[in-house]
Amino acid sequence: MKRFTKFVFKALVGFLALSLGLVLLFKFVPVPVTATMVMDGNGITKNWESLSNIDRNMVRAVIAAEDGKFCSHDGFDREAIEKAIERNAQGGRIRGGSTISQQTAKNVFLWQGGGYFRKGLEAYFTVLIEQIWGKRRIMEVYLNVAETGIGTYGAEAGAQRYFNKSAASLTPTEAARMAAALPQPKERSVVNPGGWLRRHGNTIAARIGSVSRDGLDSCIYE
Template sequence: MSPTASPPRRRRFRWVRAIFKLMGAFVVLSLLLVLIYRFVPPPVTLTMLMDPNGITKDWTSLDEIDPNMARAAIAGEDSRFCSHHGFDAVAIAQALRHNASGGRIRGGSTISQQTAKNVFLFQGGGFIRKGFEAWFTVLIEAIWGKRRIMEVYLNVAETGIGTYGVQAGAMRYFHHGAAKLTRAEAARIAAVLPLPKKRAAITPRGFTRRYGNSIAARIGVVQREGLDSCVR
């Protein structure tokens, strides 16, 4: 073997070793964060830090949030939340077919995926962010469980301009806490979740009003069919 071939190989080996070290460090750090947030409320998210409108939030345990809010989230965002393992293949396929036909873009993300993105990542980012999102989704499904995922989701989701979580949203829109949400109020907040900077739960109009009414009607279905059984 030529002596001049050895240094390039050593350099390549160092690069490979450095990459594996970075991957190992990321795995350990991500596992540690997920384990901590299993018991401790996430203090802040990147989305919050990047919000020029400031941050209004008030962490509230799931036991202190009216059950209709979780049902509304399931009805509006992820009807198979209690039965999938983080990814809803049916919803993804439906979204792909819908988007291919044109019109309003529809996402196929589950509540678990949205929670992983909101807590650990950032908005946008394309396929690279989606890859990290999938990793964190697997972790929180395995370590947190459905009830904790819903609790975190309802506390970090953006519910209005500079407003995060359903407690802050309830105070903003209805001037009372999330423990006293009516079915209609919970449905209105759920209708805001996909586009919180462009929709409002007070005197909603057009699509937001129709969507809120549809969610309110589906809350009863979620309850009767036990689609919220994993968070009760």
Template sequence: MIFMLRWLAKAALIFVGVTILWVGLYRFMPPPFTFTMMGDVIAGRGVTKDWTPLSRINPDMARAAIAGEDARFCSHNGFDFRAISAAALRNAQGRRIRGGSTISQQTAKNAFLFQGGGYLRKGAEAYFTVLIEALWGKRRIMEVYLNIAETGIGTYGVEAAAIRYFHHDATHLSPTEAARIAAVLPLPKKRAAIDPRGSIRRHGNTINRHIGVVRRAGLDKCVS
């Protein structure tokens, strides 16, 4: 029993050390590849991505992400417990399933983990969320998120999305274009930012209207 406890303690220390080093490296270097990208490669779809510093991405893209995904991004510590509670209540009432994940949680999942996986993956996601909030800060979290989030089948990051959908780089995104990319983020394999229809168009229009709210209310102050 003592041997087992010592082995578990040693394994835990190694895990913590390796993951802290891993997160620390990504504080300064772009994540070269993700498990989600690997899935596209295995499926034969290929991957299109182009790392772009946050300073070269139109600020309305970050505002659109905040408006569409995480309005309290700049004020929470990685977890928006109000959003989580609201999502749980909505799901318990049998309404359309929604998550309460923040941009920080989504970034942790996208950068270090895989899609799906149930409670074990969610626990790991929470652990990595704490690490990136502590070691990266909000601006770096947003930068990584906007560069590795899936924005279409085989398409990752807003630079690749801007070129794919609008034929110009992310520096020149209009508010409408940024909102349309943000509207794709929840279901990138089923949605397209170009000529969106139905609920996707309505969601994009709502995000577009809220970009100005995010700017005026300073909800993007941690990344601007």
């Protein structure tokens, strides 16, 4: 029993040291690859860009679409989580209440899929990146590792794929359509969306101006 306890203690210390080291490293160094990319049978197309080379429309679009409280929460939107729990208790399609910070933690350090163990690790890494990276770096990493299409990762690769242009010059409509597809990038069309998806993209595009006027991106563009 004593030997087992010692092993568990060493494993825990090793995990804490490794996780902290990776978070510190990726505060300054581009994330080279993620588990999601490695497990993608469609290959990997990506091109890391600093946030200064990604149009503000893209930043504001993902805030409008994914996480309106990004600049004001500590990594967790408790109201959204409570609403998601209530909706899921009613049955039907499972919905999450994850923030951009949580999605970034999952995308960089973990794997896709649910489970309480993975969600626990996600919460742990979310706390770390909120404290060590800060909001601007979290957004920069998110927009470089998020899946934006089949075998396509990051805003730059997505912009090149869909619009044959750099992510540095996206229009509100282009940014909104990419943001609308983020939850299901393999299934949702960016170039020619129809029906609900087109309306959803138009709604996001309309909200981009509100994000700017209301200072919902103030933690990024101070």
